[in-house]
Amino acid sequence: MTADPLSQVFAALADPTRRDMVARLCAGDATVGELAAPYDVSLQAVSKHLKVLEGAGLVTRGRDAQRRPVHLEAEVFDLMTKWIERYRREAEARYQRLDAVLAELNDETDGNDRSEQGETA
Amino acid sequence: MTADPLSQVFAALADPTRRDMVARLCAGDATVGELAAPYDVSLQAVSKHLKVLEGAGLVTRGRDAQRRPVHLEAEVFDLMTKWIERYRREAEARYQRLDAVLAELNDETDGNDRSEQGETA
DNA sequence: ATCGTGTTCAACCGATCGGTTGAACACGAG
DNA sequence: CTCGTGTTCAACCGATCGGTTGAACACGAT
Numbered sequence: 001m002t003a004d005p006l007s008q009v010f011a012a013l014a015d016p017t018r019r020d021m022v023a024r025l026c027a028g029d030a031t032v033g034e035l036a037a038p039y040d041v042s043l044q045a046v047s048k049h050l051k052v053l054e055g056a057g058l059v060t061r062g063r064d065a066q067r068r069p070v071h072l073e074a075e076v077f078d079l080m081t082k083w084i085e086r087y088r089r090e091a092e093a094r095y096q097r098l099d100a101v102l103a104e105l106n107d108e109t110d111g112n113d114r115s116e117q118g119e120t121a
Numbered sequence: 122m123t124a125d126p127l128s129q130v131f132a133a134l135a136d137p138t139r140r141d142m143v144a145r146l147c148a149g150d151a152t153v154g155e156l157a158a159p160y161d162v163s164l165q166a167v168s169k170h171l172k173v174l175e176g177a178g179l180v181t182r183g184r185d186a187q188r189r190p191v192h193l194e195a196e197v198f199d200l201m202t203k204w205i206e207r208y209r210r211e212a213e214a215r216y217q218r219l220d221a222v223l224a225e226l227n228d229e230t231d232g233n234d235r236s237e238q239g240e241t242a
Numbered sequence: 243a244t245c246g247t248g249t250t251c252a253a254c255c256g257a258t259c260g261g262t263t264g265a266a267c268a269c270g271a272g
Numbered sequence: 273c274t275c276g277t278g279t280t281c282a283a284c285c286g287a288t289c290g291g292t293t294g295a296a297c298a299c300g301a302t
Contacts, residue, residue: 003137010135014128015260019204026211032279047280054261066269066278074212077205083140084198084205090147091195104270136290153249166291168250173289185247231301 005057009080012056015043018049022058025072029062035070126178128168130201138162139170143179146193150183156191 003011012017021035036046050070053059057076062069124132134140142156157167171191174180177198183190 007135007137008201010131010140014131016125016128022208026208033277041260042262043279044263044281046186048260051280068279072208072212074209077209077212079203081205081209084202087144087147088195088198088202090200092192098170114268138290154247162290163292164249165253165293167249169290172250 005076006079008056009058009076012052012058015049015052017051020045021049021053022072024057025070029069029071031067031069043050126197127200127204129177130179130197133173133179136170136173139174142167142170142174142192145178146191150190150192152188152190 001073009087013022017039020039024035027094032043032046035050036043049068050061054061058073059069062071089090134143138160141160145151153164153167153171156171157164162168171180171182175182179194181192181194182190187239
């Protein structure tokens, strides 16, 4: 049930409604009712979505009388960004290395290429 | 069936096995068999995972005799990065604005609501 | 033509997902 | 206290997911 954090964040954002909620929470905190307004679904459904976002650490809930204002947490984004950037850069680097290799094949002078790659489980 | 691209990418990466495949594909193209080796699951399961990644545009398949080498596409990462960065920055900006707001504190008028929303399928 | 390897298709299974409805809880207002 | 609003819990439903197995297809080698 408790999936790894990265999976939870990705899964949470895999839903358009949830992504839109995050987008709107950027403008400021909101209550369940306020968040639910635009999406003709039940409040319970929105509450469930929030639980997913909360589980992923993307939002936190406050307390204001009987209201539970929802607050966006920017921190968790970094987790994703780190993962993405790491592999995107590597992939791009490899891609560019390809040009170098091709150029080298053309020149056919000498070989001083060190291709390293990191593998982490 | 055809969800929006962003949802597909996020969903594809929400699975640890699929994320690991992407990580390993950074080192270079691979066949289904090679990819499957570390994960004691059936080749068919890996093939399914690949189909999800392909559907999300994260990988493409080549052709080499009876083999179908898998190639990582770095481009799609940008789609995510853009989305993430946009809202992360906004959220952080808002967070820092909080100090200013607290200092000012009595004239909180709202004015701008920048939230794009599209499909509410 | 036959065999073997690599890959995919198809049907099925249990678990989870996004949604519903109905009842309950929390708490301020009258 | 009672009422009303905001929110959550619980049970249920159809669809999708990640996995399986078994059969089929694609193509090189013999």
